[in-house]
Amino acid sequence: MKIKKLFSLVLLITIISGCFYDNVDPLSEEQGNLPVPKTESGFYENSASEVGQKFIESMSDTIFFKYNSEDLTDEAKLIIDSQIKFIKKNNIRKIIIEGHADERGTREYNLALGEKRANVVKKYLVSKGVNSLFIQVISYGKERPLVEAHTESAWSKNRRGVTIIM
Amino acid sequence: MKKLYLSIITLCSLIFNISHSETLEISITEGEVRKTNIAISEFYSSNDKTADIIKKINVVMNNNLMSSGLFQTFDKQAFMQKPNEMRFRPKFADWRPLNIEILVTGKVILVDDKFKIEMYVWDIIRQKQILSKRYMISGNSWRRLSHLMSDDIYTRVTGETGYFDSRILFVSEQRKNNHRIKKIAIMDLDGANIKYITNGRYIALTPRFSPDREHIAYMSYKKGIPSIYLHNIRNGQVKFLGKFKNMTYAPRFSPDGKKLIFSYAVSGRSNIWVMNIISGKFTQITNNTYIDTSPAYSPDGKNIVFTSNRNGSPQIYSMELSSGKVKRLTIGDGSYTTPVVSPRGDLIAFTKQSNGKFYIGVMNVDGTGERLISNSFLDEGPSFSPNGRTLIFFRNDIELGKTKLMTIDITGYNLREIKTPYGASDPNWSSLNKR
Numbered sequence: 001m002k003i004k005k006l007f008s009l010v011l012l013i014t015i016i017s018g019c020f021y022d023n024v025d026p027l028s029e030e031q032g033n034l035p036v037p038k039t040e041s042g043f044y045e046n047s048a049s050e051v052g053q054k055f056i057e058s059m060s061d062t063i064f065f066k067y068n069s070e071d072l073t074d075e076a077k078l079i080i081d082s083q084i085k086f087i088k089k090n091n092i093r094k095i096i097i098e099g100h101a102d103e104r105g106t107r108e109y110n111l112a113l114g115e116k117r118a119n120v121v122k123k124y125l126v127s128k129g130v131n132s133l134f135i136q137v138i139s140y141g142k143e144r145p146l147v148e149a150h151t152e153s154a155w156s157k158n159r160r161g162v163t164i165i166m
Numbered sequence: 167m168k169k170l171y172l173s174i175i176t177l178c179s180l181i182f183n184i185s186h187s188e189t190l191e192i193s194i195t196e197g198e199v200r201k202t203n204i205a206i207s208e209f210y211s212s213n214d215k216t217a218d219i220i221k222k223i224n225v226v227m228n229n230n231l232m233s234s235g236l237f238q239t240f241d242k243q244a245f246m247q248k249p250n251e252m253r254f255r256p257k258f259a260d261w262r263p264l265n266i267e268i269l270v271t272g273k274v275i276l277v278d279d280k281f282k283i284e285m286y287v288w289d290i291i292r293q294k295q296i297l298s299k300r301y302m303i304s305g306n307s308w309r310r311l312s313h314l315m316s317d318d319i320y321t322r323v324t325g326e327t328g329y330f331d332s333r334i335l336f337v338s339e340q341r342k343n344n345h346r347i348k349k350i351a352i353m354d355l356d357g358a359n360i361k362y363i364t365n366g367r368y369i370a371l372t373p374r375f376s377p378d379r380e381h382i383a384y385m386s387y388k389k390g391i392p393s394i395y396l397h398n399i400r401n402g403q404v405k406f407l408g409k410f411k412n413m414t415y416a417p418r419f420s421p422d423g424k425k426l427i428f429s430y431a432v433s434g435r436s437n438i439w440v441m442n443i444i445s446g447k448f449t450q451i452t453n454n455t456y457i458d459t460s461p462a463y464s465p466d467g468k469n470i471v472f473t474s475n476r477n478g479s480p481q482i483y484s485m486e487l488s489s490g491k492v493k494r495l496t497i498g499d500g501s502y503t504t505p506v507v508s509p510r511g512d513l514i515a516f517t518k519q520s521n522g523k524f525y526i527g528v529m530n531v532d533g534t535g536e537r538l539i540s541n542s543f544l545d546e547g548p549s550f551s552p553n554g555r556t557l558i559f560f561r562n563d564i565e566l567g568k569t570k571l572m573t574i575d576i577t578g579y580n581l582r583e584i585k586t587p588y589g590a591s592d593p594n595w596s597s598l599n600k601r
């Protein structure tokens with residue numbers, strides 16, 4: 001009885017799921033290559049176009065946040081201002097903002113915090129005239145620290161927003 | 167003998183003085199349990215072909231009962247009676263000098279290519295048999311059978327349901343060329359039978375079992391934007407919960423397995439949503455400008471608990487789903503995250519962060535009676551055993567430079583590591599396997 005009910009539930013899920021899920025290929029067991037970091041501190045796998053490379057060489061792509069805060073410091077604003085100048089001058093149409101947190105928080109909460117931070121950078125860009133449709137945000141929470149150490153100084157470098165020019 | 171009562175004395179054993187502007191004391195409670203002395207004899211068989219399996223079963227059963235913290239096992243070298251001498255009935259007096267309270271004996275008979283196993287549990291003090299059970303298995307399921315027999319002994323002696331025949335989902339964290347490869351993995355509670363669910367190409371996090379253990383929900387960066395995926399364990403099929411333009415994360419199943427609750431982040435706001443897995447319909451549960459995350463259902467499905475920073479620091483809240491009424495549960499110093507409700511429905515386990523340390527704690531479902539049971543540089547993400555008696559969580563051991571899985575009794579007693587080949591995080595304890 002119970003098994004029959006369960007079976008029909010599974011069957012139902014299978015039938016209905018075809019209607020609204022995107023099907024994803026079952027994962028293969030082969031070991032994939034991890035994306036190689038091409039920016040100073042970012043990890044986005046398709047980064048480092050020619051203009052993106054020029055961007056990294058000419059200015060800082062990274063701003064830092066205070067503990068448990070998503071507010072932009074004056075220093076961060078100055079860095080983003082110069083990023084904006086570059087974006088406008090080069091007519092950039094694809095920007096990715098990564099948000100990161102330090103390890104002093106739980107995983108899920110830090111994903112939210114990273115997302116909040118990336119959006120603060122995005123809002124600042126938009127307030128200075130960058131088209132919001134050109135900007136994508138992604139949070140890495142505490143999963144990708146820039147500095148792998150357990151000190152205040154490492155944490156202050158890991159709480160960051162990274163701008164990537166595609 | 168109906169039950170063998172385990173006297174639990176809770177002690178405040180460690181007191182941490184943290185120098186601050188004012189002295190703050192955080193105490194860790196560490197329970198103490200009187201262990202039951204148990205002797206598990208190797209089972210008797212007249213057939214030499216069974217010798218290997220008998221030895222293996224004995225090792226797993228000893229390891230299981232010892233690791234529960236409720237039993238003291240003994241080396242068989244000290245046993246006065248050998249398996250063949252106890253084919254019918256043990257000589258109780260022979261077990262007294264070792265102070266054995268419970269004795270386990272058994273018989274294995276090879277029937278074609280299957281093993282017919284009989285297990286007997288004896289109360290040495292009262293000199294009588296308290297359990298007799300028969301099992302039939304094929305040779306390759308000896309490990310599973312060892313867990314089932316351990317559960318039967320545990321249940322008979324403690325009066326609580328055993329949990330050895332269960333599995334752990336976790337994130338395997340392997341270091342390679344300065345990267346951390348994070349794969350979803352599944353294993354038996356004792357660390358055996360590890361299988362990898364994802365291939366490590368993309369970060370995959372926070373795996374959670376459906377109540378029937380047939381599905382896993384997890385979050386992955388596979389499609390760029392972090393999203394929730396549903397994986398069918400039986401056929402390996404993976405479904406992507408699309409339709410969301412931004413990050414979805416922190417998934418957990420409802421107790422009936424029909425819904426998935428999770429967080430959806432838009433423009434720096436994280437709110438809680440529920441997806442009906444059957445109809446595909448989405449419902450928004452919270453709607454504000456803060457971070458609402460780590461939602462989890464109560465076992466009756468009527469309430470949820472979650473983390474929110476709506477009043478400043480992250481704290482734990484509960485919500486009655488029918489009325490939408492929200493109540494703040496934690497008021498202590500520091501932040502409180504990752505709440506989960508015990509399968510018994512009487513306790514909430516959580517992660518607390520205060521003064522540079524992380525703690526695993528438990529409290530009543532109304533937020534009273536907070537007890538912190540472990541602490542370190544980073545302890546995170548508790549998950550209850552099927553009987554609600556034990557928690558599994560992960561610890562970042564910064565001296566070893568890896569994360570590891572730990573179990574602890576809810577009284578704060580019996581802290582143990584479950585060994586894994588690489589680093590491990592985000593453990594999620596399954597319900598019991600189907601018998």
